[in-house]
Each structure stands twice: as structure tokens, then as C-alpha cells.
Amino acid sequence: MAGLLSTNLYVIFLKFTMGVTPGISFNIPVPAQVVSDYVAEAEKLGYKGIAWLCDSQLIWRDVYVSLALAGAKTSSILLGTGVTNPTTRDASVTASAIATLDEATGGRAILGIGTGDSSVNTLGKSPSSINSLRTCIEQIRILLSGGIVRQGKHEMKLIWVKRQVPIYVASTGPRSLELAGEIGDGALINVGADAGLINWAKAHMQKGANKGRRSISELDIWARITCSISDDPEKARNAVKGAAATKANGLARYAQDEYFRSHLSRDLLRDIDLLKEGYNYFEHEKLGARHAELVTDRIIDALVIAGTPEDCIKRIKSISNETNVTRLSFATYGFPDIPGFLKKFARDVIPAIAE
Numbered sequence: 001m002a003g004l005l006s007t008n009l010y011v012i013f014l015k016f017t018m019g020v021t022p023g024i025s026f027n028i029p030v031p032a033q034v035v036s037d038y039v040a041e042a043e044k045l046g047y048k049g050i051a052w053l054c055d056s057q058l059i060w061r062d063v064y065v066s067l068a069l070a071g072a073k074t075s076s077i078l079l080g081t082g083v084t085n086p087t088t089r090d091a092s093v094t095a096s097a098i099a100t101l102d103e104a105t106g107g108r109a110i111l112g113i114g115t116g117d118s119s120v121n122t123l124g125k126s127p128s129s130i131n132s133l134r135t136c137i138e139q140i141r142i143l144l145s146g147g148i149v150r151q152g153k154h155e156m157k158l159i160w161v162k163r164q165v166p167i168y169v170a171s172t173g174p175r176s177l178e179l180a181g182e183i184g185d186g187a188l189i190n191v192g193a194d195a196g197l198i199n200w201a202k203a204h205m206q207k208g209a210n211k212g213r214r215s216i217s218e219l220d221i222w223a224r225i226t227c228s229i230s231d232d233p234e235k236a237r238n239a240v241k242g243a244a245a246t247k248a249n250g251l252a253r254y255a256q257d258e259y260f261r262s263h264l265s266r267d268l269l270r271d272i273d274l275l276k277e278g279y280n281y282f283e284h285e286k287l288g289a290r291h292a293e294l295v296t297d298r299i300i301d302a303l304v305i306a307g308t309p310e311d312c313i314k315r316i317k318s319i320s321n322e323t324n325v326t327r328l329s330f331a332t333y334g335f336p337d338i339p340g341f342l343k344k345f346a347r348d349v350i351p352a353i354a355e
Contacts, residue, residue: 035066167188178211249291264302
């Protein structure tokens, strides 16, 4: 797909497709050449949405180098940072990097940005505040439009920029979800494979949309879901434990939210709290992470999908029908056989959920 309007046109096309649109997320500790090959294979196999690669400088390869390599090996799949943050990269650095990627790939770049997780925790820093995230997004938008950003007496301008790149706000907590609804071009919801939690997230996004005097229907909404498939259900469950740990750890900080406490069982909330205490960010989303030993069956059943292709199809359709979210990004966190997963999921699951 070529042309500087291709991202926007493709997003419009996706909104009118039937069934579930499958995207893919790669947060894996492999060389950039390898992960870019995975993106190319995903495109060939029919993953029609966005390929997201994470920005976490101490545990994975550089996101922009990896996305650029993926862009050279693909022609239609959109390429997104999934996600970057305002703490480890200045707004001007991010604006230039995403604009360069967009130019190099014929307009296929998506900027996914949030407050930061493993990228900041491995530095001993805290996630950005919502106000800092808002300011960063506003500055990036100005720079991508060719405008001037003023910081004190200093003025910044990206002098060669061609167009605005869509900005998707990655969101787990109430305030970031509301920010996504208020100012995002799109959103990447990251609350797990639970229809109730996804609808809770959408309600907060609607609150933000109301503040921004717009409709939530104006956003391109993606939900990131981890789905492990195998003809052996127990094998699928074992393979997904590292990813389930990551989901639980990410949700732990919101466990005091009134909806969480009413929707999730007391036993599950206790499991999540115990896992949070033993979580190691240097083994974030890693196959064989030691904190995966703290993952219970309750965490797997609540936050990820694992089972036979038939089990997964049923659960995916149920989530999509109950939430009216049809764009799902399937995460490959810590899976032992990424090429095998891509092929099996494309063969056994995508045709059924795309109907």
C-alpha cells in the first residue's frame, strides 16, 4: 500500500469489514531481522490490521529499526509502536522517528503511545503522568503538522514533515482510557481477554470522548488480547503463563477500582496481588519467566485465551459480540514457537472469526 494517505484510508476500510480484524503484537527478545520476518509472514498469512512492536530499550531491540526492516519486507500491513512513551523519548525524537518510518513505508505508520511500563520500570523510573502524556501527544501533533512547539524561549519545528501520523493512546487505567477517548485518533486497550473489563474500558473512553465533545465512534479501537492455541489444551495454557503474568501485573495497580473489585473475584484479586509482588521487569513477557510460577488457573481463565482452536474461536467471538470491538491485536508474548503460532492461528482461527 503506497501513498501518504494510505494509513487513514486503510483504517476507514477496516471499520467497514465484517467479523474480527486480526492484528498482531510482537514483544519478543529476538533480533530485528527475525521479528521483521515474523511481521512479513503475518502479512502473507492474512493478519490484515496493525503489526505492533514494543519500545522497551533494555529488553528488546530498538522499535524503529525493527519496524523499518518490517516495512521493507511488507506492502500493506500497518506498522505501529506498541507502545512508546514520553519518558524515554522526547516528543521531538518520537515525532521525527515516526515521521521517518511513515515516509519510508509509504504512509503505513501508526504511533502507539502510553505512560510507559517495562521501558521505564527497568530504568528505576515511574510511568509518565497523564498530564505529561497529554503534553507529549499535543507536541507531537504540532510537530507532525509542521507547526512550532514553544518551550520557554525556545522554538522547535520539524522542517521536513509530510503529514500527520495517527496517534493511538495505549490504555489500561481509567485516566489513560479517558485521555484516549478525548484526544486519540485510536486506542489500544490493554485490559485482558475479559468482555466486562473491555466494556469498562470503553465506558471510560466514552467519558473522555464526552469531554472532547466527540463520539467514541470516531476512534479506531483495538483491544490487545493474548491467545495461545494448541490441539493439547494443557500445552496451550502452559505456553501462555508468561503473558498471563504480564496482564495480571499491568492490572494490579487498578485492583482498587470499584468496578474491578465488583467484577473480579476476591480470590482472583488476591492472586493478582501476589503475582505483582514477585514480578521481575527484566523477565517481562518472557518465556520461562520465574514469576510465571505465580500464575494461577484463575488468572489464565480471566485475562488470556488458551485452548484448542475451537475454544479460542468461541471465546474470541464472544468477546467481540459482547463488546462490539472487532479489531483485536493478538499478542505473541513469550510463545515458544512464533512461526508455528502464526500459521496455526491463521489456518484454524482467522477464517472462523473473520466471518
